[in-house]
Amino acid sequence: MTGLSGKSVVLCVTGGIAAYKAADIISRLRKKGADVFVIMTKSATEFITPLTLEVMSGNRVVVDMFSRDFTWEVEHISLAKRADVFAIAPATANVIGKAAHGIADDMVTTTLMATKVPMVIAPAMNTGMYENPVVQENISILEKRGVRFVQPASGRLACGDSGKGKLAEPEQIVHEICAAAMKQDLKGKTILVTAGPTRESIDPVRFISNHSTGKMGYAIAQNAQMRGAKVILVSGPVSLDAPYGVEVVPVISALDMHDAVISRLDNIDWVIKSAAVGDYRPANVAGEKLKKKDNDMSVELVRNPDILAEIGTKRQKHQLVCGFSMETEDLLNNSRSKLEKKNCDMLVANNLKTEGAGFAHDTNVVTLLYRDGTHEPLQLMQKDDLAGIVLDRLLQLDKKKD
Numbered sequence: 001m002t003g004l005s006g007k008s009v010v011l012c013v014t015g016g017i018a019a020y021k022a023a024d025i026i027s028r029l030r031k032k033g034a035d036v037f038v039i040m041t042k043s044a045t046e047f048i049t050p051l052t053l054e055v056m057s058g059n060r061v062v063v064d065m066f067s068r069d070f071t072w073e074v075e076h077i078s079l080a081k082r083a084d085v086f087a088i089a090p091a092t093a094n095v096i097g098k099a100a101h102g103i104a105d106d107m108v109t110t111t112l113m114a115t116k117v118p119m120v121i122a123p124a125m126n127t128g129m130y131e132n133p134v135v136q137e138n139i140s141i142l143e144k145r146g147v148r149f150v151q152p153a154s155g156r157l158a159c160g161d162s163g164k165g166k167l168a169e170p171e172q173i174v175h176e177i178c179a180a181a182m183k184q185d186l187k188g189k190t191i192l193v194t195a196g197p198t199r200e201s202i203d204p205v206r207f208i209s210n211h212s213t214g215k216m217g218y219a220i221a222q223n224a225q226m227r228g229a230k231v232i233l234v235s236g237p238v239s240l241d242a243p244y245g246v247e248v249v250p251v252i253s254a255l256d257m258h259d260a261v262i263s264r265l266d267n268i269d270w271v272i273k274s275a276a277v278g279d280y281r282p283a284n285v286a287g288e289k290l291k292k293k294d295n296d297m298s299v300e301l302v303r304n305p306d307i308l309a310e311i312g313t314k315r316q317k318h319q320l321v322c323g324f325s326m327e328t329e330d331l332l333n334n335s336r337s338k339l340e341k342k343n344c345d346m347l348v349a350n351n352l353k354t355e356g357a358g359f360a361h362d363t364n365v366v367t368l369l370y371r372d373g374t375h376e377p378l379q380l381m382q383k384d385d386l387a388g389i390v391l392d393r394l395l396q397l398d399k400k401k402d
């Protein structure tokens, strides 16, 4: 699960002009399923009203530590306990300094002091302030304590200056909050994922390809990154946004993909080959556009290297290899022989003809096949959820190896 369903997020809003963007952040968090509790500093209320954020979050916004309008539970302790993730967005130089040095003089910093949950801080301030060594030192103190920072963007700032200091995009802040809520069980792993189709050129205008959209591989890459892995995504041509925090290596043909994967293999812990690689390519690629003639025409095709099979022969003992197979008939037998032939630890098999499976859908229905001869049929589910399960199962196999 890469969402926030059933999770509570405490969002602290501090006093910069970007405070108005908190409304957007809250709305996105709620769309991901989170229960959001907002705490504001007094100065934040100069930029956006508590009422606005109360309506957006659906929960009472807390500003004043000494408000008499309280429940019997000590408010800052109850918020600190209730949270799964604690976020500060926008975070001023002031709140970062207080957090780094243990000052707790308002509701935000007092709650911060009492919480033990993962923390995400998105700074927003004038460039001069952001670049000030004291601010940078405070950021690195907090980073060493495990706080995730969402780097501010560069651009024209509200004060008229240009430079680094603009609050990161709400989408990116929400991504970091989602990642912070997830178990970091893939920390220390380097995972190479392949995704999408390949294109095999016939001439400068035409190519042979397939219907793969890359959705499954991109979901796996994003899920692994959020769980703490270093992820390299070797991707054929797709129209998806690059996943956050993932190194994307764009390739076009099967030969490009082969070189990109094999040259990186030595430093990889897991290889997940979800790409739909073209098995054949035209024997000759015409230098100029082929002219149509009155009669029929044929294109001679030659075999592409089977990247997965080559990984199967070159793999080191500690590495895990996961292949994918798409079939239209006799799914289990065909997939079992593929797993063995290509020397994989696990194979994700799907039948293109099953409702909700295959290319271009947001869902998939697969059976997981293991090297020990067992298999596990899974229900129809979102590709995002399936990505999580594929990684869970690989982690179990990895632990068995130790």
Ligand code: C5P
Pocket (backbone or CB within 6 Å): 194, 254, 273, 274, 275, 276, 277, 278, 279, 304, 305, 306, 307, 308, 309, 322, 323, 324, 325, 326, 338
């Ligand atoms: O043999 P088949 O193409 O059905 O196997 C699919 C699996 O093999 C996928 O994991 C795919 O990424 C991989 N593959 C490959 N190189 C090829 C063809 C398929 O790595 N040339």
